[in-house]
Amino acid sequence: MLRWGIIFFIIALIAAFFGFVGVAGVAIDIAKFLFYVFLVLCIISFVFVLVKR
Numbered sequence: 236m237l238r239w240g241i242i243f244f245i246i247a248l249i250a251a252f253f254g255f256v257g258v259a260g261v262a263i264d265i266a267k268f269l270f271y272v273f274l275v276l277c278i279i280s281f282v283f284v285l286v287k288r
Contacts, residue, residue, distance in 0.1 A: 240280030247273035 250269040 240277045240284065243273040243277040243280060247277060 247270045250266040250273065
C-alpha cells in the first residue's frame with residue numbers, strides 16, 4: 236500500500252512539472268486536476284498504511 240502512495244506522489248509531481256511550467260493551456264488544467272487527484276490518493280494511502288500498523 237505504501238508503494239502505491241509513493242507511485243501516486245511521483246505521478247503527481249510529474250503532472251505538476253509538465254502542467255505548472257506552462258506547456259499549454261489545456262495541459263495545465265489537466266495537470267492540475269491530476270496533481271490534486273494523485274495527491275489525495277497519496278495522502279489516503281499513507282493514512283491507510285499508518286492505520287494498518
